[in-house]
Amino acid sequence: MNGSWHHGAAAVVTLTFDVDAETPILAQGRKYARHASTMSHQAYGPDVGLxxxxxxLDELGVPATFFVPGWVAEHRPGLAKSIADRGHEVAHHSYSHRPPTSMTPEEERADFERALEVFAAQGIEIAGHRAALWEASWHTAGLVAEYGLLYDSSLMGDDRPYKVATDAGQVVELPVHWSLDDWEQYAFLPAPHVGAVIESPAKVLELWxxxxxxxxxxxxLFNLCVHPFLSGRPGRAMALRRFVEYALECGDxxxxxxxxxxxxxxADPALPVRRPQAPPADPAVYPH
Ligand SMILES: [Zn+2]
Incomplete structure (x- = not known):
């Protein structure tokens, strides 16, 4: 098993936390900055959940990765360093949390660069990227390669790591899936419409x-995606704890x-290299 991505383990768990704070809501409309209740719901993430x-994580002794939008790191200057100082990884999660699919290639590049500038100014070393809302464009993986990052974690083309070939070189993809995202379980806001569910943590624990x-x-690769403003709440934090305890008890x-x-x-030659590209979409076949 030497040289394999899994080191002989039956499964590999990456605990990832997307510290989005206010950004996914502001990305839906600047006007939401006026909503004190909605903004407090989001600030709960970094202030209480994180x-x-x-x-x-300290109590359980497990490592984790925190994807932080540049905007969040900039407006809460000690936040990224406080995560890194606890021994965890901080990674790139866009600047504004506007999804790449909503931007022009030039806008996506500018947003991507701006986040890197924030982390560089704070002395935070960045190795990977996750697209806002997992809505990567066909340019995203190329940007990750071009700016010298090692990996992306936004695509869903496998359930093991794979390599993505781009014009700027290869990056590793650590694939995600909606079933391992707490957003689909817990996200509820009357407005904007970002989710309308409040599931039982017991059901979520069973699913995971x-x-x-x-x-x-x-x-x-069990790439769990958790949001502090959602899973930081007490019953959900306990479900997360019980999940990690279960995984540790498995022993493999x-x-x-x-x-x-x-x-x-x-470094694992057994993993596939893919070059994802947009499928042909003939307007004569797909008129809308
Ligand atoms: Zn996010």
Missing amino acids: PRILDL RAELDGMRHYRC VRFAQCRDVAADAK
Whole structure:
């Protein structure tokens, strides 16, 4: 198993936390900055959820990766460093949290660069990127390669790491999936429409445990995506704790930061190289 991305483990777990704070709401409309209740719902993430999660990770002794929008790092200057100082990875999650699919290539590049500038000014080393809302464009992986990052974590083309070939070189993809995102379980706001569910944490724990068992059978990457403003709430934080405890009890699961899995994946010749491209969409066949 030497040289393999999984180090012989049945499954690899990357615990990832998207510290979005106010950005996904502001990306839906600047006018929401006037909504005190909505903004407080989002500020709960960095103010209450994040410290609770950092303490939980310390207690359980597991590593994690925190994807932080540049806007959040800039407006809360000590936040990224406070995560890195606890031994966790900080990664690039756009500047504004506007999804790349909503921007021109020039706008996407400017947003991407602006986040890198914020992290560079704060002395935070960045190895990977995740597109806002997992809405990568066909340019996104190329930007990740061009700016010298090791990995992206926005696509869904596999359940194990794979390599994405771009004109600017190869990057490792650490694929995601909606079933391992707490947004689909817990996101509720009357407006803007970003979700309308408040599931039981017991159901979410059952879902994640079932998926981990499947992934242990097929030797996959369990890339969990958690938002502090959602899973930082008490019952949900307890479900997250019980999930990590279950994975540790399995005895065959490896926990690692995304940058470490990506470095291992880059060196693993057994992983496939893909060049994702837009499928042909003939207007005569698909008129809308
Ligand atoms: Zn996000």
